[in-house]
Amino acid sequence: MDALWCVLPAAGKGVRAGGDRPKQYQLIDGRPMLDHTLERLSAHPRIAGFMVVIAADDRHFGAMDSIGGKPLKTAIGGGERSDSVLAGLMALPASVGDNDFVLVHDAARPCVRLDDITRLIERAGPVGGGLLGAPLRDTLKRADAECHSVATEPREGRWRAFTPQMFRRSDLMRALRLAAEAGIVPGDEAMAMERAGASPLLVEGSEDNIKVTTPADFALAEFLLRRTR
Numbered sequence: 001m002d003a004l005w006c007v008l009p010a011a012g013k014g015v016r017a018g019g020d021r022p023k024q025y026q027l028i029d030g031r032p033m034l035d036h037t038l039e040r041l042s043a044h045p046r047i048a049g050f051m052v053v054i055a056a057d058d059r060h061f062g063a064m065d066s067i068g069g070k071p072l073k074t075a076i077g078g079g080e081r082s083d084s085v086l087a088g089l090m091a092l093p094a095s096v097g098d099n100d101f102v103l104v105h106d107a108a109r110p111c112v113r114l115d116d117i118t119r120l121i122e123r124a125g126p127v128g129g130g131l132l133g134a135p136l137r138d139t140l141k142r143a144d145a146e147c148h149s150v151a152t153e154p155r156e157g158r159w160r161a162f163t164p165q166m167f168r169r170s171d172l173m174r175a176l177r178l179a180a181e182a183g184i185v186p187g188d189e190a191m192a193m194e195r196a197g198a199s200p201l202l203v204e205g206s207e208d209n210i211k212v213t214t215p216a217d218f219a220l221a222e223f224l225l226r227r228t229r
């Protein structure tokens with residue numbers, strides 16, 4: 001497989017994270033989270049370029065058109081993450097073919113490890129695509145509306161989904177369009193692909209790859225970034 005482009009959905013509002021701006025622009029160790037994510041990904045030898053999907057009023061990049069010597073382009077996102085991903089896939093340059101694999105990675109996951117990306121590419125490529133994730137390790141409870149535990153669910157065969165997620169460009173575009181036509185908002189690319197009949201490969205990745213979601217996650221991301229710098 002040749003080098004791949006990476007689509008980065010970065011058009012969210014970051015409501016759960018709070019703060020005076022969307023979480024991808026809040027500072028971690030003095031720099032916007034999105035810059036950390038891009039810097040890390042740009043060091044991966046198999047990644048050829050970046051399509052960063054931003055909000056319409058976003059002025060973060062200005063005239064910047066490359067990072068680490070790799071091209072960086074932007075597209076305008078939509079109301080849901082899946083809309084933003086589809087917009088990014090549609091805006092990829094002509095050099096990216098329909099059958100080429102693309103990586104989709106949350107701007108809000110700055111601590112992704114490069115060796116995990118390598119394993120995802122090597123393992124998921126030959127089977128049509130897949131995603132990083134981790135098997136559930138804690139006991140799983142079903143709660144009622146008042147947070148009383150009413151049942152213990154089996155955890156076997158249950159995974160948490162991370163990004164990157166890697167699929168062929170045309171397969172993923174078709175799957176996202178099918179979901180949209182059915183009025184379904186897929187939480188991730190794998191969900192859209194599952195609905196379209198695929199069984200994406202789950203590749204176990206590091207627990208470092210947190211999605212910064214709540215205010216407490218910023219300090220954890222800073223710790224993880226410093227540890228692996």
Ligand SMILES: Nc1ccn([C@@H]2O[C@H](COP(=O)(O)OP(=O)(O)OP(=O)(O)O)[C@@H](O)[C@H]2O)c(=O)n1
Pocket residue numbers: 008009010011012013014015016017024053077078079080081082084085106107108109211212213
């Ligand atoms: N319409 C959207 C919604 C989300 N995202 C991006 O998708 C990633 C993962 O989404 P999530 O963590 O849910 O981000 P937000 O939607 O911004 O968070 P919240 O639900 O707290 O508002 C983030 O990088 C976010 O910027 C996007 O590009 N377009």
Ligand SMILES: C[C@](O)(CO)[C@H](O)COP(=O)(O)O
Pocket residue numbers: 081106160161162163187188189211213
């Ligand atoms: C794609 C994702 O990061 C996989 O865990 C996640 O589904 C997106 O964010 P959300 O918190 O589920 O909105």
